Structure formats: structure tokens, C-alpha cells
Amino acid sequence: MNTPMTVSSTAPAEESPFRRLLMQFAENRLALVGLALLLLLAVPAILAPWIAPQNPYDIGSLDILDSQMPPGSMGEMTGITYWLGTDSQARDVLSAVLFGMRTSLLVAFVSVSASLLIGATVGLCAAYFGGWLDALLMRIVDIQLSFPAILVALIMLSILGQGLDKVIVALIVVQWAYFARTARGTALVERNREYILAARCLSLGWRRIIFRHLLPNCLPPLIVIATIDLAHAIALEATLSFLGVGVPVTQPSLGMLIANGFEFMLSGHYWISVFPGIALALAIIGINLVGDHLRDVLNPRNAQ
Amino acid sequence: MPVFIINRLLQAIGVILVMSVLVFVGLYLIGDPTSMLVSPEATEIERQALRKALGLDQSIWIQYLTFLGNAAHGDFGRSFLTGQPALQLIVERMPATVELVVVAMTFALVVGVPLGILAGLRPKAPSSKAIMTGSILGFSLPNFWIGLMLIMLFAVYLGVLPASARGETVNIGGVALSIFTLDGWQHLALPALTLGMAKAALIIRVTRAATREVLPMDYIKFARAKGLRPSRILKVHLLKNILIPIVTVAGLEFGQAIAFAVVTESVFSWPGMGKLLIDSIITLDRPVVVAYLIMMVFFLVILNLVIDILYIAIDPSAGEKVRD
Numbered sequence: 001m002n003t004p005m006t007v008s009s010t011a012p013a014e015e016s017p018f019r020r021l022l023m024q025f026a027e028n029r030l031a032l033v034g035l036a037l038l039l040l041l042a043v044p045a046i047l048a049p050w051i052a053p054q055n056p057y058d059i060g061s062l063d064i065l066d067s068q069m070p071p072g073s074m075g076e077m078t079g080i081t082y083w084l085g086t087d088s089q090a091r092d093v094l095s096a097v098l099f100g101m102r103t104s105l106l107v108a109f110v111s112v113s114a115s116l117l118i119g120a121t122v123g124l125c126a127a128y129f130g131g132w133l134d135a136l137l138m139r140i141v142d143i144q145l146s147f148p149a150i151l152v153a154l155i156m157l158s159i160l161g162q163g164l165d166k167v168i169v170a171l172i173v174v175q176w177a178y179f180a181r182t183a184r185g186t187a188l189v190e191r192n193r194e195y196i197l198a199a200r201c202l203s204l205g206w207r208r209i210i211f212r213h214l215l216p217n218c219l220p221p222l223i224v225i226a227t228i229d230l231a232h233a234i235a236l237e238a239t240l241s242f243l244g245v246g247v248p249v250t251q252p253s254l255g256m257l258i259a260n261g262f263e264f265m266l267s268g269h270y271w272i273s274v275f276p277g278i279a280l281a282l283a284i285i286g287i288n289l290v291g292d293h294l295r296d297v298l299n300p301r302n303a304q
Numbered sequence: 305m306p307v308f309i310i311n312r313l314l315q316a317i318g319v320i321l322v323m324s325v326l327v328f329v330g331l332y333l334i335g336d337p338t339s340m341l342v343s344p345e346a347t348e349i350e351r352q353a354l355r356k357a358l359g360l361d362q363s364i365w366i367q368y369l370t371f372l373g374n375a376a377h378g379d380f381g382r383s384f385l386t387g388q389p390a391l392q393l394i395v396e397r398m399p400a401t402v403e404l405v406v407v408a409m410t411f412a413l414v415v416g417v418p419l420g421i422l423a424g425l426r427p428k429a430p431s432s433k434a435i436m437t438g439s440i441l442g443f444s445l446p447n448f449w450i451g452l453m454l455i456m457l458f459a460v461y462l463g464v465l466p467a468s469a470r471g472e473t474v475n476i477g478g479v480a481l482s483i484f485t486l487d488g489w490q491h492l493a494l495p496a497l498t499l500g501m502a503k504a505a506l507i508i509r510v511t512r513a514a515t516r517e518v519l520p521m522d523y524i525k526f527a528r529a530k531g532l533r534p535s536r537i538l539k540v541h542l543l544k545n546i547l548i549p550i551v552t553v554a555g556l557e558f559g560q561a562i563a564f565a566v567v568t569e570s571v572f573s574w575p576g577m578g579k580l581l582i583d584s585i586i587t588l589d590r591p592v593v594v595a596y597l598i599m600m601v602f603f604l605v606i607l608n609l610v611i612d613i614l615y616i617a618i619d620p621s622a623g624e625k626v627r628d
């Protein structure tokens with residue numbers, strides 16, 4: 001990663017830029033809290049199939065007599081303590097949350113990575129080549145960004161239908177434009193720097209200049225956007241699944257778990273909806289804390 | 305200026321046409337609607353007759369032009385479920401959505417502008433930091449989640465407000481409105497608050513940024529040097545100048561809020577256009593989905609166009625930028 005060459009006066013000269021960034025990041029306690037929060041949610045979610053008390057989608061392991069039990073109660077047949085209670089189908093809410101978080105994170109991560117890839121390529125090409133290509137691409141970006149994300153996602157899903165892969169496609173269509181705009185903005189500045197001129201004088205190919213020279217220098221703002229966008233993707237996916245047009249019933253995300261528990265909330269069985277809701281909110285807050293501070297650290301103006 | 309307007313007008317027409325092709329190809333052509341309309345026992349001859357009656361035997365372009373021609377007359381076909389014209393279904397639900405969004409946006413402006421100015425005037429104060437943290441939560445937490453928490457608090461725990469449906473309405477000029485009854489307000493409170501909080505978060509940020517931009521200006525310094533009362537500087541010199549970005553953003557957000565009402569309406573079973581859209585997507589009631597999407601695209605494009613033109617009319621410096 002290429003970072004500004006200015007080394008702050010307090011840092012020893014042999015420190016690598018990456019290490020310096022790490023130190024800077026660690027200085028902010030709130031960002032560390034966010035990072036810890038994220039790890040606390042993501043690691044168990046990734047390991048869910050091995051550490052969850054129950055596989056909530058294995059019908060055989062459920063005991064229907066245990067349905068809608070309050071948090072902390074014990075299943076008589078299964079012998080599991082339901083720390084967060086059970087839902088209407090006797091699924092352990094804790095296990096469901098772990099599996100749901102896994103789906104939510106998967107959708108967000110894949111869609112953001114793909115959007116970053118597509119958006120950065122479009123943005124860098126627009127900035128590098130300029131002219132009619134730039135005008136055309138940026139007009140498309142402008143037009144797309146003038147429509148609300150939820151509407152674009154709903155159009156896509158009503159055309160594509162339901163499914164995990166379809167939600168990911170819809171999220172990519174919604175998000176790529178943000179990356180394209182950011183990449184172009186940064187690349188327009190970088191394009192006129194000496195190293196690009198030098199690369200051009202060496203008559204390197206445009207692919208090499210764009211991806212080996214331009215891209216690494218445009219990365220910091222893209223990484224910041226990608227981090228914050230992870231939270232947006234989780235929120236949007238949860239919203240779509242809550243509305244019933246997102247992930248399928250066989251792979252419920254947090255949004256769908258919340259929707260499933262919604263009808264029981266008014267009768268006082270709050271835990272079915274509230275615990276997935278809390279997990280969702282904590283994930284979004286954690287990502288925002290990390291992303292917000294990452295923006296400060298990666299901003300070259302603040303590095304001096 | 306006229307060139308700019310003509311340019312934007314052409315672009316708006318282009319966007320509407322492209323979106324109509326997208327929606328038409330995506331929703332009209334994929335799959336065979338006759339399979340949903342006839343009984344499974346129908347013979348092939350009956351199916352053919354129905355296809356002919358619906359115009360499905362024509363070429364794609366003829367079908368598209370027919371669709372476009374009908375749409376221009378406000379004819380989007382009839383709902384598969386109720387048999388009513390799709391457009392009529394949507395128009396019937398429109399007042400509920402507009403009412404919800406207007407109340408929510410009013411709330412967002414009444415709460416957002418003063419808080420934003422406060423945070424802009426004293427950026428280092430703890431109160432300002434609290435406001436900004438709150439605003440980050442306000443627009444990063446999903447809308448339905450905020451709605452759920454409000455239901456938990458006010459409907460389940462405190463039991464003071466109803467959690468769903470629209471209240472008693474009064475018919476005014478053929479339009480049913482619920483803002484003139486107490487029951488209507490009670491039902492409106494939670495959905496409007498849910499939708500309004502996210503928008504307030506955004507208004508706070510815009511107001512704060514504008515305030516910070518205007519404060520170091522010479523005319524503010526001059527007003528202070530003249531010894532004007534701080535309240536007068538605030539009301540006249542500051543407020544007038546931060547109003548342009550706020551009005552622009554509020555206008556754009558109005559369009560976004562109409563689209564986002566989809567979520568709020570679903571949470572609170574509010575009988576508006578958005579709830580209709582979600583129900584129609586789930587029941588595969590295509591004519592209603594198509595009618596809603598085309599109308600929404602049309603509305604948003606026109607709204608953006610009007611705001612762009614108004615913006616240039618209000619702010620002379622923006623007009624110069626366009627000319628350059």
C-alpha cells in the first residue's frame with residue numbers, strides 16, 4: 001500500500017508505513033472498541049456451524065414443545081440451555097443469530113468486494129481516458145445515484161426474483177456507482193502526477209498504468225468507502241429480507257429473523273426479534289466506528 | 305440557462321424511456337403471464353386465445369409501443385388479484401403515503417435545522433458531538449429497525465400508541481386525510497417518527513456543514529463588528545444563507561422519502577403505495593408493480609429536474625458553474 005511519504009516527527013525512521021497506520025489506528029479507543037465489537041460478532045458467525053449450540057435448520061434437532069421459550073430456559077428433550085430463548089419453530093435464537101449473521105456478512109462482503117472491483121475499474125478508466133467515455137460513464141453514474149437505493153434494489157429483485165445470489169447482484173447494481181464516482185475523483189488528481197507521466201514516457205500499456213500505478217495510489221479513499229459501505233450493504237440486505245423480497249427462507253439473514261419474530265413482538269415475546277435486531281445494530285455500529293476512524297487515519301492531510 | 309434546461313429535459317425524457325424499457329423487458333417479457341391468469345386445466349386453444357387477447361402474439365417492439373402508448377394514457381392494465389385498474393389502485397393509496405412523508409419531512413426539518421445549527425456553531429462542545437453521533441446512528445441503522453424499537457417502546461412496553469394501520473380519516477375534497485383527527489395523529493406518530501428520524505439525521509449534517517461554511521464569511525464578521533445582536537445575526541445573516549443547501553437537500557430527500565416509505569409502511573402496515581408495492585411484488589401482481597415503478601421513476605426524474613432548475617434560479621453562482 002502506498003501512503004504519504006511524510007514521516008511524523010515522533011515516529012522512528014525505520015517504521016514501515018503499514019505499521020505506522022496500525023499505530024495511528026490503535027490510538028483511538030473508540031475505533032478499537034468498534035474493531036473488538038466486529039471481531040466478537042464476526043468470528044463466532046464464521047464459525048457458526050461448529051460452535052452454535054444447535055443447527056437451527058436441521059428439523060430433526062428441534063423439539064416443537066420448546067417453541068417460544070423465554071431466554072435462559074432449558075429444553076427438556078434437547079438438553080440445550082436457550083440463552084436467548086427460542087422462536088415459534090423451537091429454534092434456538094442464539095444459533096439462529098449466529099447463522100443469520102453469517103449470511104448477512106457473506107452477502108455484504110461479496111457484494112461490496114464486487115462493487116469495489118467494478119466501480120474502481122469504471123472510475124479509473126473514466127478518469128484516465130477522459131473524453132466521451134468519461135462523460136458517458138459519469139452520466140450513467142449520476143443518473144443511477146439520483147434514484148433511491150431501495151427503489152433500484154426493489155426493481156432488480158422484482159425482475160430477478162428471490163435468492164441469495166440475486167440479492168448480491170441487486171446490491172452490486174446499487175453500490176458500484178459510489179465506488180466509480182470516488183475512484184474517478186481521486187484518479188483525476190493522481191493522473192497528473194509525475195509518476196504517471198513517467199510511466200507514460202516509458203510507454204507502458206494503459207492496463208499496466210491503470211492497475212499497477214493508478215490503482216494503488218487511489219486505494220485509501222476506496223478502502224474507507226468500502227468499509228462504510230459494508231454497513232450500508234448489511235442494512236440494505238436486512239431491509240430487503242425484512243420486506244420478504246431478499247434471501248430465501250432456507251438461508252435466513254438477520255433481517256429475515258427479525259421479520260419472523262415481528263408478529264410475536266406485540267404479544268410480549270420480544271426475544272425472537274430483538275436479539276437479531278441487537279446483533280444487526282451492533283454490527284452496523286462497529287463497522288461505522290472502524291470506518292470513521294479509518295477515514296481520519298488514511299487521509300493524507302491528517303497524516304502530517 | 306435555457307440550453308441547460310433543454311439539456312436536462314432531454315436527459316429526463318431519455319432516462320424515463322430507458323427505465324421503461326428496463327421495466328418492460330424485465331417484468332413484461334420474462335415468464336408467461338397467461339399461466340397465472342388461466343386455470344391449469346385450460347386447453348392450449350384457450351391459452352392461445354388469451355395470448356391473442358393480451359397481444360402477446362405480437363412482436364416485442366409492437367408490444368413495447370403498445371405498452372408505452374397505454375402507459376401514456378395512464379393504462380397499465382388491471383391488477384391480477386383484484387381486477388381493478390393498476391393505476392387506480394396506486395392513486396387510491398397515494399394520499400396516505402404523501403401524508404406520512406410530509407409529516408415526516410416537516411418533523412425532520414423542525415428538529416434537524418436547529419440541531420444542525422447548534423452543532424455547527426460550537427463544533428467542539430460535547431452537546432455537538434452527541435448530536436453528530438446521534439445523526440450517524442440515525443442514518444446508518446436501518447429504517448425498519450428504528451421502527452421496531454419505537455414499536456417496542458411505545459406500543460408494547462408503554463402501550464400509549466398503536467403499532468399499525470391508519471387512524472380515522474376525514475374526507476376533504478375527495479381525499480381521505482388522517483391529520484385532522486386525534487386518532488389519525490396517534491396512528492401517524494410512530495411511522496412518521498421512524499421515517500422522520502433518518503431524514504432528520506441527514507438534515508442535521510447538511511445544516512452543520514452549511515453553518516460551518518457560512519460562519520467564517522466576511523458578512524458575518526462584519527455583522528458582528530457592527531454590534532448586531534447574536535440572535536439577529538443567526539436569524540438574518542446565517543439562516544438566509546444556509547437555506548439554499550437545506551432546501552435543495554430537503555427537496556431531493558422528499559423524493560427519497562416517498563420511495564423509502566416502502567419500508568416504514570411495511571413495518572406499520574400503513575395502507576400507502578409502498579405497502580401496495582411490496583404486497584404486489586410478493587404476490588407477483590405484475591401490472592401494479594410496473595405501474596408503481598414507472599410512476600415513481602417519472603416522479604423522481606421530474607422532481608430532480610425541478611430542483612436543479614430551482615437551484616440555479618435561487619443561487620446565481622451555481623448558474624455560472626453550469627455555463628462554464
